[in-house]
Amino acid sequence: MIPEPWAAIVNAVIYLLLAPVVGGLIAGIDRRITARMQGRVGPPLLQPFYDVGKLFEKENLVVTTTQNFYVLSYLVFMAVSGALFFSGGDMLLVIFAFTLSHIFLVLGAYAAFSPYSHVGAERELIQIIAYEPMIIITAAGMYMVTKSFYVSDIVQSAVPIVLYLPGVFIGYLIVLTIKLRKSPFDLSTSHHAHQELVKGVTTDFAGPNLAKIEIAHWYEYVFLLGVVYLFFGFNPLLAIAAIIIAYFLEILIDNTTSRVKWQMTLRSAWLVAGTLGIINLGVLYYLRMVIVP
Amino acid sequence: MQVSQLLIFLVLFPLIAAFFLLFARKSLERNWIVKLAALAIGAVSLWLLVAGFDKGMMMFGVSGKALDLAMLAIELVIAVYLLWLGLKHKKYSVVILVVIQAALLLWFELAFGHTLVELPNNLFVDQFSIIMAMIIGIIGSLICVYALGYMEIFHEHHKEIVDRQGMFFFILFVFLSAMFGLVFSNNLLWVLFFWEITTLCSFLLIGYSQTTEATNNAFLALAMNMLGGIAFVVALIYLATLDPSGRLLELSTLLKSGYAVAIVPAVLICFAGLTKAAQMPFSSWLVGAMVAPTPVSALLHSSTMVKAGVYIIVRFAPVLTGTTEGLMIALVGGFTFLLTSCMAISQSNAKKVLAYSTIANLGLIVACAGVGTYNLMWVAILLIIFHAIAKSLLFLCVGTVEHRIGSRDIEDMGGLIERMPKMAVMMFIGMAGMFLAPFGMIISKWAAIEAFIQAPFGLIFIIILAFGGSATLFFWSKWMGKIISVMRNQENVEKTVPQDKYTVLWILTALVVIVALIFPLISSVLIEPYIMDVYGYTTRLAEANIIIMLLMLGLLMIMPFSMLFESKTPRIAPPYMGGRTTEGGMKFHGSLGMSRDLVLSNYYLRTYFGEEKLFMVGVLACWGIILIALVMVVGVVL
């Protein structure tokens, strides 16, 4: 079922307004927990907001003015894909809009024509192709369980989706590490300081542009965790608990592993999608088509 | 004019133009003939659309017996010609194939010539044919116009190649005529005839430059296509054996005659389709065909001729629906899509990337048609349309860029946005059309996923799409990144591009966007009625989603204007290069006073996506599948 237009629009607006707040808070909590894991006190909870506020106060320094366009498009389409998701839209459309927005980030980095940005962009692309199959398999899996690609249907389904899709869920968590730019898969850029690639894909973005990228990340966090919610849609409390645990796990992994090469990233992500994902769906398909025709 | 007259006009008129071109000595004459003919062909194609879009399937009788014989005679003449060429160039595999095919044809004529009755309806047209005709008539004639300017410069740049432009345009227009014939023919004998003509045109055009490489590749293409041609003839012989009166040779009758009768010819003809559409294991001919001048690659090897291969498979899709044979064909398409998408990652030659991407998309169409449910059929036709437009645009852009910068290597296209801004924008749009939401190809990919998931064994294809799709993303994005990277101190070399070429390119660019905008209309006017006729029910995307897509497209189009409304005036600074850069020149100062230019190169991931390795895998897998399908067919025959 296609969601009611008004309810959908209201949800989309709520997402557009609240997601940056929630996303920023998540980032703040993340930084504090990370600091504690490293035996530090860490920044204030609202630090991410200060950072973004600061970046907007800075000068718009660019290598080429086209960067502004790419970054704005990245932010806008990230917001659009999240809004589509939270308004109950078609999962596949959401995924395509999501990809589109990332391509803009990559193009922005390419536009700068600098060694660090360039390698960052290539790595970002490798990350995209590493996680994409798994995300599509996730959508396909949800369809197989709920018979719908619409987020509104999937979330209302009383079926415990995660029990049908355990492999897909684990696979999703693994590619989530890539998406959240967490170690060991933070190839293209990460939230940590000094690294071999300066700041990778974001190296040549400064001031307001960097702020927009940061806000886009917040939108992205909320959307990605929203997908985790779908697996547990039958029980909202459980779903929230799952999100918290999943995110905590990501932080833990982030702080206990070191960055791997792109080869390893691509291989492990495709391997996960290719084994856990496919086997899970295959079994489900078999059960659905053969046992209960 | 009656619709039937329009059809005959479209088949014959290019032929007439072709003969004039053969004798046009001056380039001015040639210019006028090509432009006027292109205009006429385009206009009549549109007329056909207006006259025929709401009429459903229409069949026409054209007195056939004499024509049939004439066609046979021409085919035999061609066979003799090819035989001579094959012997001359010592291509004995081609010689053998030609002999086999000619023998089969002769035998067919001798054994069944007297029993065949005259078919009542040799020509037909329905919405699918109209779509194909639009592609041939509009995109095809645009490419011919483009070719005028291209060939002039081509010969300026390559003095060593004999200028045979008269011949070149002659073949181009003969080809257009054959393509029209192919999509309007209801008589399988005619389809075969036109099919062979397109093979011949392709062969001659690939070999145009007469270098050793070109000749070899031309013969490779010929051999592989002959293989398909032989399968086609065998299918005809089988049909004639079933019913010596030859009524089954009528495509429309055959398609309605049910699994038992139609499956064997369907598989054989689809095999021919696979060779023509350069599916694995036959993909190498299309890659080799890239030695031809770029308009040829655009016209024959991406937007029309190879589409004939998938056209025939889509025609037979209703027969294949739900059959194991259909699944096998779909698997060949699916594997081809996956592997060639990956192989494109490892290529830096722009035309090769386009070739692999073409093969991949044809593979996707074959996969859709092979599974053959009604909604997949819808996707297949949509793919044919979107792909033809975007890919021909890209080929022509690459051709133009190549003439300006003297290279077709993607690595040399860095900073094109500075050097040839208009061209870069057009390429950007063309590429967006190939892989970005909400443009054409992604609409199709989306619809394909939604359709495959409901189809039997669709899961396999979902997975193929998931992996192949992301590979597609990689090679397009990095190429896109290359052309939009803003390098310093680049000179604009665009002004020297002739105006004609621009007109063609802008029209194609506009078409990419327009078709993405109006595809719901195309779907409801042309595709859905056709699917309805064939299957009895039809499909479309949900209305809300279409609206969202259109909004996204609108958003995408207004985004560039954001650059006009900067709140803060940007300050330009050179990119960060560890502090070592000097302004402007982007040079690294090395030790001992050396200074080195900054060179950035894309990733090609050859260890993972290397051409040879994946090709071997594909050839083995696809031969395996094809053999299984053929064995199954033999099983049915026995």
Next chain:
Amino acid sequence: MSYLTKSPWILHYDASSCNGCDIEVLAALTPVYDVERFGIINTGNPKHADIFLVTGSVNEQNREILKNTYDQIPNPKVVIAVGICASSGGIFRECYNVMGGIDKVIPVDVWVPGCAARPESIIDGVVKALGILEEKRKAMKIPAGDTA
């Protein structure tokens, strides 16, 4: 107070220090001092930085780099010279290849004395710099005519 003072990101550049001051700078990031408490991050990238923290003296090799890097920091920005070398050339002052302190090449806002400078004084210097940063921000706004 603006956001700028709550989130000063630092770019640390080692001009030609003996590494003594660098180690002290890095010490400020360790759990003992944990400057991230104040939102301070040590970025490796001028384009993301607000505070340019330089150790060591200027010589022929790094003069251009220092200048380039400084130019690539978006405004408003402040420069801190850490250690006596960065301030005046220090014990290397008389070397044939040393030009002197970094103020020979780029404008310096805060001088942090010491050989090596202590982490406490470095943090103190950063805090001083924040005040200057805030003033620069205000100064930047007026010519642009955005706000009064």
